Amino acid sequence: MSPHPQILAFDVFGTVVDWHGSIVRELAALAPAVDGPAFARAWRAGYQPAMQRVRSGERGWVALDTLHREILDGLLPRFGLQGLDEAARVQLNGVWHRLDPWPEVRAGLLRLRAGHTLCTLSNGNLGLLIDLARHGELPWHGVLSAEVFRAYKPDPRTYRGVAELFGLPPQAVMLVAAHEDDLAAARACGLQTAYIERPHEFGADAPKPVQGSPEDTLHARDLLQLADLLGA
Amino acid sequence: MSPHPQILAFDVFGTVVDWHGSIVRELAALAPAVDGPAFARAWRAGYQPAMQRVRSGERGWVALDTLHREILDGLLPRFGLQGLDEAARVQLNGVWHRLDPWPEVRAGLLRLRAGHTLCTLSNGNLGLLIDLARHGELPWHGVLSAEVFRAYKPDPRTYRGVAELFGLPPQAVMLVAAHEDDLAAARACGLQTAYIERPHEFGADAPKPVQGSPEDTLHARDLLQLADLLGA
Known part of the structure; x- marks a missing residue:
């Protein structure tokens, strides 16, 4: 468990x-x-x-x-x-x-925000991520980026770095992502993982497989279902 | 102007x-x-x-x-x-x-959030600042810290660093602080400055002077008055 x-x-x-x-x-x-x-x-x-x-x-x-x-x-x-x-x-x-969030994102984050610390872990630079937070009204508690660690995912320094910033063990952190390569690298560092289906990431005309991996801690259709699974 | x-x-x-x-x-x-x-x-x-x-x-x-x-x-x-x-x-x-915000802070930030990008620039480490954001429900767009720049204020790398992260000139950034030494260092880097009165920072039994400096761009009693002055 x-x-x-x-x-x-x-x-x-x-x-x-x-x-x-x-x-x-x-x-x-x-x-x-x-x-x-x-x-x-x-x-x-x-x-x-x-x-x-x-x-x-x-x-x-x-x-x-x-x-x-x-x-x-x-x-x-x-x-x-x-x-x-x-x-x-x-x-x-x-x-x-100026990228728009998926339609359910803000509602999902607002539910998740009560019981968890919400941050980004993206290869986007800090200025970009903060602009996205403003553009999409995304209620992060904080914005973390490859730029903080001077290393791009999937470098282990990024995943371990998040846990270290909070003085927590890796399993206290869950990476939430729509990409199995990102999640697999996080798992190898001891993080929990949640796969999010985004079948139309590359466009509705180019649907991608969304089976995730049985090794993920959680598998959710979107952030609202992730909130359900986390009891948020 | x-x-x-x-x-x-x-x-x-x-x-x-x-x-x-x-x-x-x-x-x-x-x-x-x-x-x-x-x-x-x-x-x-x-x-x-x-x-x-x-x-x-x-x-x-x-x-x-x-x-x-x-x-x-x-x-x-x-x-x-x-x-x-x-x-x-x-x-x-x-x-x-787990430090509590001053009473008007959240209401002030919510007003300021519509027309500005709101971030921290603190000597506190990122984990600490993100925990404070969660504890006080502070609606930052992003959390910036001395830790990002590996330099403590008043090192110029911190003030200039904020403008550089956003690809903006220094005068597009306003440092908001209750301490004139911090504001003076930011001014020397070309930032705008807003002085906030916090007469009881050291306790109600030890009031501090709150005259600020005529060189500050703005002088406000608190964040609600700052919102007034910025038309937010």
Whole structure:
């Protein structure tokens, strides 16, 4: 029997906010002729390789905002948008600070907030995460980021670091995420894990499997069901 | 004419939470015979010298929780409490995670939250600040700490660091604090400043002067008046 988790640490991109839908909506206003879903997926696909260069030590610490911008600059010509000027690129890159939460997120967090400490654990930089908290009115108690630990998930320093910040053992912390690789890395550090189904993370036209893993402590459709499972 | 600040960064101890009153109340339950106000002031008085050893480089980075505990251990014999066992010391040191906000704080922050990004900028460590946010139901968008910058205020890296995290110029950030030394250091880095009167920070029996400085951008009795002044 697992102990009741004191800290719920949330992955953000895909788990809490709908990056795909938000980028598609913003692009539809900026460049209606562009294939928004393909553009959003291509932008996101650059994310892991860009972080991997930092994780491997090939490159020093750099905030995710910078990686997003570099990926964007590489992407624009492929979608016929190489003519976007600097101001428009800065504006578009800022979409990652304006991502909308999934519809039930705020209600779920408000229920979970009474009995748990709620924080983020995201590879997004602190400024980005705080902007998202304001944009989506997300009631975190605190915002924790790879930037605090100067290491990107799935580096163990991030998962262990959350427990250490609170002076708690790893099993007092539960990572909440829609991605099994993230959850598996957290489990290896002794954290509890909750898998959240987000079948349309990559768009309604590209549903992803949501079976999770039997090793997860909990498996929930969304944050409201997570609140049910935690008795919140 | 100063621009409207986008980010309000709040000092916490004394400005947002009443450390003196909270420690006095907790000590009254634990050790009624002890002079609570004197104990609280002595504990807090150890704070600047302890941080100075870190600021000067004499000592590497160490979280404020650890400094609080070291000061406490040195203090207990002076108040006849050398018999407190380890568990009781850990519990008492945790009072810094359970400090109550001043009475108007939550209402003030809720008004300010609509038109500004609200964050902390405190020398308290992240775990402590997030615990305080939960304890006092403080509606921050994010919690920033000396721990993020690995430097204690008034190190310029802390004040400039807040603006840099958001990719904003220093004047887009306003430090809100009840201490002129903190505000003066922020001004020297280009931040706007708001002085908050907290005449009873050191106890109702030891009122402190609250004239602030004419160099502050704003001067307010409390966070409700700050909201008035900012049109929130």
